[in-house]
Amino acid sequence: xxxxxxxxxxxxxxxxxxxxxxxxxxxxxxxxxxxxxxxxxxxxxxxxxxxxxxxxxxxxxxxxxxxxxxxxxxxxxxxxxxxxxxxxxxxxxxxxxxxxxxxxxxxxxxxxxxxxxxxxxxxxxxxxxxxxxxxxxxxxxxxxxxxxxxxxxxxxxxxxxxxxxxxxxxxxxxxxxxxxxxxxxxxxxxxxxxxxxxxxxxxxxxxxxxxxxxxxxxxxxxxxxxxxxxxxxxxxxxxxxxxxxxxxxxxxxxxxxxxxxxxxxxxxx
Amino acid sequence: xxxxxxxxxxxxxxxxxxxxxxxxxxxxxxxxxxxxxxxxxxxxxxxxxxxxxxxxxxxxxxxxxxxxxxxxxxxxxxxxxxxxxxxxxxxxxxxxxxxxxxxxxxxxxxxxxxxxxxxxxxxxxxxxxxxxxxxxxxxxxxxxxxxxxxxxxxxxxxxxxxxxxxxxxxxxxxxxxxxxxxxxxxxxxxxxxxxxxxxxxxxxxxxxxxxxxxxxxxxxxxxxxxxxxxxxxxxxxxxxxxxxxxxxxxxxxxxxxxxxxxxxxxxxx
Numbered sequence: 282x283x284x285x286x287x288x289x290x291x292x293x294x295x296x297x298x299x300x301x302x303x304x305x306x307x308x309x310x311x312x313x314x315x316x317x318x319x320x321x322x323x324x325x326x327x328x329x330x331x332x333x334x335x336x337x338x339x340x341x342x343x344x345x346x347x348x349x350x351x352x353x354x355x356x357x358x359x360x361x362x363x364x365x366x367x368x369x370x371x372x373x374x375x376x377x378x379x380x381x382x383x384x385x386x387x388x389x390x391x392x393x394x395x396x397x398x399x400x401x402x403x404x405x406x407x408x409x410x411x412x413x414x415x416x417x418x419x420x421x422x423x424x425x426x427x428x429x430x431x432x433x434x435x436x437x438x439x440x441x442x443x444x445x446x447x448x449x450x451x452x453x454x455x456x457x458x459x460x461x462x463x464x465x466x467x468x469x470x471x472x473x474x475x476x477x478x479x480x481x482x483x484x485x486x487x488x489x490x491x492x493x494x495x496x497x498x499x500x501x502x503x504x505x506x507x508x509x510x511x512x513x514x515x516x517x518x519x520x521x522x523x524x525x526x527x528x529x530x531x532x533x534x535x536x537x538x539x540x541x542x543x544x545x546x547x548x549x550x
Numbered sequence: 551x552x553x554x555x556x557x558x559x560x561x562x563x564x565x566x567x568x569x570x571x572x573x574x575x576x577x578x579x580x581x582x583x584x585x586x587x588x589x590x591x592x593x594x595x596x597x598x599x600x601x602x603x604x605x606x607x608x609x610x611x612x613x614x615x616x617x618x619x620x621x622x623x624x625x626x627x628x629x630x631x632x633x634x635x636x637x638x639x640x641x642x643x644x645x646x647x648x649x650x651x652x653x654x655x656x657x658x659x660x661x662x663x664x665x666x667x668x669x670x671x672x673x674x675x676x677x678x679x680x681x682x683x684x685x686x687x688x689x690x691x692x693x694x695x696x697x698x699x700x701x702x703x704x705x706x707x708x709x710x711x712x713x714x715x716x717x718x719x720x721x722x723x724x725x726x727x728x729x730x731x732x733x734x735x736x737x738x739x740x741x742x743x744x745x746x747x748x749x750x751x752x753x754x755x756x757x758x759x760x761x762x763x764x765x766x767x768x769x770x771x772x773x774x775x776x777x778x779x780x781x782x783x784x785x786x787x788x789x790x791x792x793x794x795x796x797x798x799x800x801x802x803x804x805x806x807x808x809x810x811x812x813x814x815x816x817x818x819x
Contacts, residue, residue: 284681321601329793429702433699433700433701434699442720443719447713451712522601523601
């Protein structure tokens with residue numbers, strides 16, 4: 282088998298990364314994917330960077346054992362805690378995160394250099410988005426909001442009820458001059474419809490999923506790893522570290538499509 | 551050292567069990583405690599019973615290695631998933647959960663045999679409270695609400711803001727004839743003040759923490775394990791599997807008292 286025909290590994294703390302998978306599949310329909318959700322240990326966003334780094338290495342190893350040509354860390358927290366470490370640990374594998382593509386998309390979107398970042402506690406504390414945005418726009422104003430509660434709401438499918446509204450309003454307090462809202466957590470795109478009703482019309486919502494898909498495509502082309510069998514249609518296999526039933530039920534919220542029970546396999550991390 | 555002078559082990563998925571520790575200390579001031587919070591893998595409430603059982607065994611072993619005379623599972627989800635298993639695995643150790651004492655307290659409190667249970671998804675799915683209440687009151691009406699989002703809110707210290715209010719109102723929908731509200735998750739006592747403003751005045755709020763303290767005291771007396779050195783005042787040692795700083799900050803919400811950094815030790819599960 283030609284290396285370009287291997288699948289692309291995608292991992293996340295749980296289900297949120299399915300928003301990234303969705304964007305990757307739309308951009309790269311002929312590619313196959315193996316998605317690994319560490320549902321036994323989610324959420325990552327309130328855990329310490331060292332713990333998340335350790336989990337990320339374990340997850341990457343599970344995927345590498347299945348033979349993959351590239352690895353996408355579809356979780357902002359894990360990208361922030363582990364991307365350079367994983368790249369150093371696996372020098373022969375193309376390893377991509379979602380933070381740099383998201384930061385770049387926000388830099389492109391803003392007109393007044395005022396960017397708000399909504400992310401988890403660990404991602405915000407690491408200031409990863411701040412650093413990357415300031416590399417491109419040194420005088421940018423980046424305001425951040427640690428929104429860990431949104432992860433729990435998204436996982437419960439509460440994306441458009443009174444609790445979600447109260448939570449978004451809470452996190453949007455002090456939102457003043459920003460013209461760009463960067464969703465720095467893969468769980469948050471599910472709140473986009475409700476968010477759009479709560480922020481001024483001129484504010485652009487940027488999420489890293491689509492930006493990551495574009496970045497991955499470019500890298501695959503550059504490294505000669507794009508699956509050239511354009512007639513074929515890729516398939517997706519799902520691996521989870523906890524309840525298959527819950528992944529199926531909740532995962533559909535993030536994937537925006539139905540998930541077949543037979544495609545989901547329980548693995549031991 | 552006499553066995554009765556050993557500490558009592560208390561474990562929880564994270565910080566919620568500190569509400570139980572607080573009640574235990576109030577009831578048994580001369581006892582020493584070792585509290586273990588599995589903060590690296592919280593929350594347990596949305597994980598499968600098998601995963602929670604596996605984690606509970608690991609946690610119990612960490613505490614047994616430190617020498618304890620009794621073990622309290624200060625987590626409803628872990629009690630439901632692992633209590634009989636741990637009792638069978640450690641026949642020489644007094645092992646107590648929080649579910650039976652909570653159910654008994656609700657049975658004593660109700661006048662009209664209509665009891666509402668608020669708990670996590672896994673606890674509700676296991677029907678543990680239902681079974682125990684029905685053993686005592688066969689014709690009881692037990693309505694249940696899986697309130698996983700409240701765990702995230704409590705862990706963020708959001709116990710009395712607009713989000714907490716919207717969440718409680720959401721879970722109290724359809725609350726009609728119940729005269730007793732059983733808080734079947736150790737995180738939930740922190741919502742008591744806000745809950746009291748949202749439910750009818752005659753409804754009694756029952757939480758398992760105080761009931762568990764009474765049950766433990768009785769068992770210690772029965773087994774001759776009560777620390778008889780009444781002049782002494784017990785101490786508490788805290789073990790956590792993730793960030794000491796976060797445990798200290800968030801833990802104080804549940805403990806209702808300050809936590810000294812020096813008393814908290816990071817352990818590897």
